[in-house]
Amino acid sequence: MAPSGEGPSERIAASLREQIANGDLRAGDRVPSTRQLVRDWGVAMATASRALAILRDEGLVSARTGSGTVVRGGRGAGAASLTRARILAVAIQIADREGLEAVSMRRLAGALKVAPMSLYRHVAGREELEVLMVRAIFRSNPLPQPMPTGWRQRLETVYRLQWRLYRSHPWLAELTLVTRPPLAPEAMLHSEWTLEALAELDLDPHTRVRVALALPALVHGLALGALREIHAQRETSLRNEQWWATIDAEASQLLQGGDFPRLSELDALGAGASGLRGLDDAFELALGHYLDGLTAAAHRTGGS
Template sequence: MSPGDESERPYLRIAEAIRHRITTGALRPGDRVPSTRQVVRDFGVAMATATRALAVLRDEGLVVTRVGSGTAVRAPDPPRRGGRAPGRELTTERIVATGVAVADAEGLDAVSMRRLAAELGVGPMSLYRHLSGREELEHLMAEAVFRAYPLPEPGPPGWRAKLELVSRVEWSAYRGHPWLPELVSLTRPLLTPEAMAHIEWILRALDGLPLTPAERAREAVTLSALVRGLALSVAAEVQAERETGVANDQWWITLDDEVRALMGSGRFPRLAAVYGEEMRDLDGLLNHALARHLDGLAARLARSAAEP
């Protein structure tokens, strides 16, 4: 291979193979593309080569990497409006939907009344005929997201299945909208029916269990806090990727030598023995934390049942 023959470089050949699957429809928008580890296995290349191949596809806008959910084929961006679409009146619902779309793509800081006005093709002051300002907008954005993730009625049988379900619904909402945890507070909760319904659902799942009112209240808050806490890590990583342009897997590749040196120094033998991607797998961390939390609640209920 001559030095100038770029087409023969392994990472470009891998990128072309995945690109072909996307352009032919074998991989459709939203489908996950092979992970770096799968590329390493399938193509017999080093991790750095696999990472570089996926970086090429990201740079081309064909795929997008979302923290905790891997790399997927990117959906086409909605067309930007240069003016108000014919026959579509400006409504609160349109403003809120546009705010959610901007926050999903660029983060909560990108949402402003001026930005939304530009997206909708209207003057900024026209938005204030529908909203009092940024605070109300954020409130309605959170409300809209919670509404899009309804809880089933009556839900699965058993308190444990119900608590696991509500936790995973919230996790899906946070994963789909990484800015949402910033708006959810334990000390100043969102007073919207859609958000309050999640707490009510948890409390109903605890009906009939031998718990005090204080324990029920704390369980409802603690369970939601567990999910939100991990979701804040997702939000922080998404923001870091936006600011640096470096995906999480690429960032770890750059630290590979330093990590190996630290783990091989003998200073951290226990950490070195268990260190791996499991510590960065947010879905796996949620599964572990949720299982251990519910195990603890089950043990508490078992003690109550055993008491005379």
């Protein structure tokens, strides 16, 4: 049943979609015409036409000369071959290409050429889909076995892998909050490795927990910065260098006033020092400095 907030065309489309999903309308069957929908639902012709257009956009029906609008052939086979793995693969492709906000059950159904209701036989809903997407990414990019020796090597392995995942799948940062992490065993292993590495250092339990939060928060914060840059590029159609060019005159005027001498020094480096490439460099610098700090702390307290 369609949510009550949807309009009449969406409610009509939802009703027809459900009939296709449960087999009441099969491949090749003619769906009600616009005139019949007008009579049955008491709506305007434009509303009935819009309802059928929704189903056409989703790939559920097609216009056939002499037969009107019919259920597309091959839908039953598509639903029969549908698997959770296939759903996740397409969801990740859409998220990688267009962002997490572009992933919806209706969009997935259209891409998979199945009725939206058939997805719910494999995934309970959007919340479960997102957790499964996180698990799929971490599962396909596992931590190496055996575990590297030495606490620093272990931490470098964990957080360089995390950064690669965030850069390959920027939307991942929206689903992996440090303080409210998803219950994804494949991702939880990263935390386990972190705590195992920190156990080699002479840190009190409270400090160990704070470090175990600070490290992923550092990487996650940079990943969110990369995600916002990608969103900005999509919204403005301008790469970082192009955006800086649009504000160059105004920025130069501010810097020439003498109030920001250190920022003026940075201006000479150009826009290449920022943007996504700059964040990659910032990650390596931040991780190295943080681990150097832990090394110094371990030496002061006599840890290994």
